[in-house]
Amino acid sequence: MASFDTADDALVLASVSSPAERELLNDWLQRQRREHPESNVSVLEIPEGDPPPGVLARLVEELEADEDRTVVPVRVFWVPGGLPTRSKVVALISGRDTYRPPEILQHRILKRDPSRARVVAGDPAKVSELRQQWNDATTGENPREFAHFVLRRAILAIERVELRLLGPEYKSPKLMAPEILASARFREGLEKIPGATLAKAAEMLDELSTGWSRFSVDLIPSLGRAIYSRGFDPNIDYDRAEIERMRHKLETHPAVLLFSHRSYLDGVIVPVAMQENRLPPVHTFAGINLSFGFMGPLMRRAGVIFIRRKLDDPLYKYVLRQFVGYIVEKRFNLSWSIEGTRSRTGKMLPPKLGLMSYVADAYLEGRSEDILLQPVSISFDQLHETAEYAAYARGGEKTPEGLSWLYNYIKAQGERSYGKIYVRFPEAVSMREYLGPPGGPTAHDEAAKRLAMQKMAIEVCWRILRATPVNATGLVSALLLTTRGTALTLDQLHHTLQDSLDYLERKGTPVTNSVLRLRTLDGVRAALDALSNGHPVTCIDSGREPVWRIAPEHEHEAAFYRNTVIDAFLETAIVEMALVYAAHAEGDRLEAFWNRAMRLRDLLKFDFYFAESSAFREHLAEEMAWHECSQAEAPNWEQRVAAGADEIFAMLRAKRPLIAAAVLRPYFEAYEIVADVLRDLPAEVDEKELTRRALGVGNQYVAQNRVRSTESVSALLFATAQQVAADQHLLEPAADLLERRTAFRNELRDILRDMDKVEQISFEQFYAREQERRAMRQSAEHGAEETAGSGT
Numbered sequence: 001m002a003s004f005d006t007a008d009d010a011l012v013l014a015s016v017s018s019p020a021e022r023e024l025l026n027d028w029l030q031r032q033r034r035e036h037p038e039s040n041v042s043v044l045e046i047p048e049g050d051p052p053p054g055v056l057a058r059l060v061e062e063l064e065a066d067e068d069r070t071v072v073p074v075r076v077f078w079v080p081g082g083l084p085t086r087s088k089v090v091a092l093i094s095g096r097d098t099y100r101p102p103e104i105l106q107h108r109i110l111k112r113d114p115s116r117a118r119v120v121a122g123d124p125a126k127v128s129e130l131r132q133q134w135n136d137a138t139t140g141e142n143p144r145e146f147a148h149f150v151l152r153r154a155i156l157a158i159e160r161v162e163l164r165l166l167g168p169e170y171k172s173p174k175l176m177a178p179e180i181l182a183s184a185r186f187r188e189g190l191e192k193i194p195g196a197t198l199a200k201a202a203e204m205l206d207e208l209s210t211g212w213s214r215f216s217v218d219l220i221p222s223l224g225r226a227i228y229s230r231g232f233d234p235n236i237d238y239d240r241a242e243i244e245r246m247r248h249k250l251e252t253h254p255a256v257l258l259f260s261h262r263s264y265l266d267g268v269i270v271p272v273a274m275q276e277n278r279l280p281p282v283h284t285f286a287g288i289n290l291s292f293g294f295m296g297p298l299m300r301r302a303g304v305i306f307i308r309r310k311l312d313d314p315l316y317k318y319v320l321r322q323f324v325g326y327i328v329e330k331r332f333n334l335s336w337s338i339e340g341t342r343s344r345t346g347k348m349l350p351p352k353l354g355l356m357s358y359v360a361d362a363y364l365e366g367r368s369e370d371i372l373l374q375p376v377s378i379s380f381d382q383l384h385e386t387a388e389y390a391a392y393a394r395g396g397e398k399t400p401e402g403l404s405w406l407y408n409y410i411k412a413q414g415e416r417s418y419g420k421i422y423v424r425f426p427e428a429v430s431m432r433e434y435l436g437p438p439g440g441p442t443a444h445d446e447a448a449k450r451l452a453m454q455k456m457a458i459e460v461c462w463r464i465l466r467a468t469p470v471n472a473t474g475l476v477s478a479l480l481l482t483t484r485g486t487a488l489t490l491d492q493l494h495h496t497l498q499d500s501l502d503y504l505e506r507k508g509t510p511v512t513n514s515v516l517r518l519r520t521l522d523g524v525r526a527a528l529d530a531l532s533n534g535h536p537v538t539c540i541d542s543g544r545e546p547v548w549r550i551a552p553e554h555e556h557e558a559a560f561y562r563n564t565v566i567d568a569f570l571e572t573a574i575v576e577m578a579l580v581y582a583a584h585a586e587g588d589r590l591e592a593f594w595n596r597a598m599r600l601r602d603l604l605k606f607d608f609y610f611a612e613s614s615a616f617r618e619h620l621a622e623e624m625a626w627h628e629c630s631q632a633e634a635p636n637w638e639q640r641v642a643a644g645a646d647e648i649f650a651m652l653r654a655k656r657p658l659i660a661a662a663v664l665r666p667y668f669e670a671y672e673i674v675a676d677v678l679r680d681l682p683a684e685v686d687e688k689e690l691t692r693r694a695l696g697v698g699n700q701y702v703a704q705n706r707v708r709s710t711e712s713v714s715a716l717l718f719a720t721a722q723q724v725a726a727d728q729h730l731l732e733p734a735a736d737l738l739e740r741r742t743a744f745r746n747e748l749r750d751i752l753r754d755m756d757k758v759e760q761i762s763f764e765q766f767y768a769r770e771q772e773r774r775a776m777r778q779s780a781e782h783g784a785e786e787t788a789g790s791g792t
């Protein structure tokens with residue numbers, strides 16, 4: 001039972017709502033009076049919701065009677081348990097507190113188990129202290145406003161006590177809208193917005209505010225788990241050391257959890273991960289397009305904040321900024337996708353800075369001494385959404401969200417097994433480290449703030465990429481896409497994958513258990529079986545032995561999985577392309593190597609994340625050092641590159657794996673298609689028209705075998721190809737525009753010819769190994785025949 005120690009007069013604000021709770025309160029009060037006979041303890045019962053005028057008037061009198069009087073908030077706390085889940089769901093829908101049993105059951109529950117309920121008291125405070133807080137935080141002068149302020153502080157004090165009893169996963173803000181609307185800071189800013197009124201601001205806050213209940217903290221993750229468990233292993237794969245490190249950080253600072261976004265499931269998985277690891281819940285931002293039917297109210301109760309897609313209303317932007325500031329000031333956590341939307345290609349999209357700027361403003365205003373940007377990597381073995389993404393790549397339109405869409409989405413989750421879900425929490429990024437101290441120079445320099453935010457966001461994305469484990473789905477898809485429809489046997493797939501596995505092991509790249517199992521034939525077969533039946537691999541098993549291929553109609557789906565692993569091989573792929581260029585370049589070949597590497601980095605910067613220039617060069621030098629000759633007196637890699645084409649091609653033939661064509665060809669082919677189409681278009685190009693024409697020309701080139709695969713003909717890849725063209729100033733009027741567009745198209749064709757050379761050497765490696773394996777097999781079979789003949 002709670003108690004308080006005071007020798008002064010005390011005003012107990014008691015929140016009780018039933019006869020059973022009143023009896024518990026009376027017992028508690030009698031005990032307090034016996035323990036503190038010198039104190040004058042008076043009680044004011046406060047009903048749930050807005051207090052009636054009579055109660056509020058009495059509270060005003062009590063507060064004005066004595067500034068030194070101590071105010072003690074008290075409430076009956078019910079230990080969770082007792083009600084069946086179905087009853088709790090009914091109570092939740094009806095808006096009741098599902099952690100408080102119905103009045104009709106309370107006496108019976110306490111008779112059977114008195115420990116189910118206890119009286120808890122929040123931290124006491126003197127009236128004078130509360131009045132000073134009120135004066136500091138608000139512009140109010142009315143005694144009734146002060147009474148409302150005291151009630152809000154009482155509720156918050158009780159919530160803090162109950163949080164300690166329930167655990168951090170139940171931490172949730174209360175009374176957000178009233179607190180913000182009463183804030184002096186909020187009202188002062190509101191006066192500067194033309195046409196803004198407190199009533200309009202209150203409507204917007206109601207639209208943003210969430211209605212977290214304790215049971216929803218339990219229910220929503222349970223519903224989410226029920227949805228994804230239809231197709232995925234219900235046990236999410238975590239790194240426990242990362243979770244404990246994050247738990248420690250969240251105890252001292254508010255955090256923004258920024259997750260990678262490949263699926264609608266991501267918004268479900270974050271609260272599941274927090275709840276089942278006993279971490280504080282998060283407010284997750286989502287587009288207001290997802291607030292439909294019963295889902296809107298249900299998701300709001302789980303901490304989802306629905307925001308408008310267009311932030312063109314100055315008042316709405318102001319309210320949203322203050323709302324975000326309040327949340328971080330009170331040390332609650334936020335969450336959203338750093339990419340802003342789902343990646344339809346499988347690779348990470350550029351970061352969006354809109355919401356982050358509001359968090360940065362709150363930090364620079366001094367609302368928190370630091371805010372942590374917590375990267376969250378969410379990855380999947382497979383997704384049913386890849387069929388939808390393939391349709392987008394072919395030029396299809398997005399299906400609007402609604403109840404029928406939700407039904408079909410949940411139904412699709414149960415159509416087959418999609419493997420496991422992997423969640424990683426790499427080291428958090430400190431906002432203070434990038435923005436400096438609150439109120440510092442960055443707070444008054446918008447350009448400096450934006451630059452710092454860009455660096456922060458890119459660092460978050462870097463950490464997500466480095467923490468995301470490579471899975472077997474991506475590796476197998478990457479390999480089969482290189483064959484352009486030719487089927488491979490199990491043995492061929494197994495021995496070809498080993499070079500990539502060796503490379504990942506040497507780099508220390510995180511991998512899933514499914515990748516570790518690719519060392520064995522059984523592991524490769526398991527990965528193929530999971531991808532078979534057109535998802536996206538086709539198995540032909542009617543001959544002497546089964547073979548596997550990716551049919552042209554499934555290439556876009558397979559490309560999604562391949563793209564999830566590209567970043568692990570990106571730098572070594574650029575090394576290969578730079579080597580081929582250096583081999584046929586004139587002059588200083590080492591300089592040509594570096595010039596080509598930096599040019600490829602520049603062209604690919606809209607599709608991939610790269611380290612800054614000096615670090616990028618260091619990474620490539622490390623890649624090259626791995627492939628030096630092992631003899632002590634052999635020349636180093638720089639000397640070998642400078643020696644000429646023969647030495648360079650010797651290095652390429654010895655390199656394992658040769659991966660450039662497998663991971664980069666679709667991007668450069670897409671760039672080349674767009675560059676080719678641009679030659680027929682005026683200077684100012686409509687984006688949709690350019691995409692339409694590129695799709696048409698691309699399909700022609702596929703039919704003519706002028707591009708290697710249908711995956712290069714993609715509206716999704718053409719979008720970044722247009723960004724590349726714009727970066728080369730090819731979408732601006734100029735006298736020499738046609739010449740420069742033609743030169744750019746020719747440069748891309750040169751890059752693709754270099755890629756052809758890498759691919760040729762890769763195929764030579766494959767067939768040489770095939771001949772070695774065939775010879776070994778024939779020798780083994782011949783030996784077995786001789787042994788059998790000798791025995792006969």
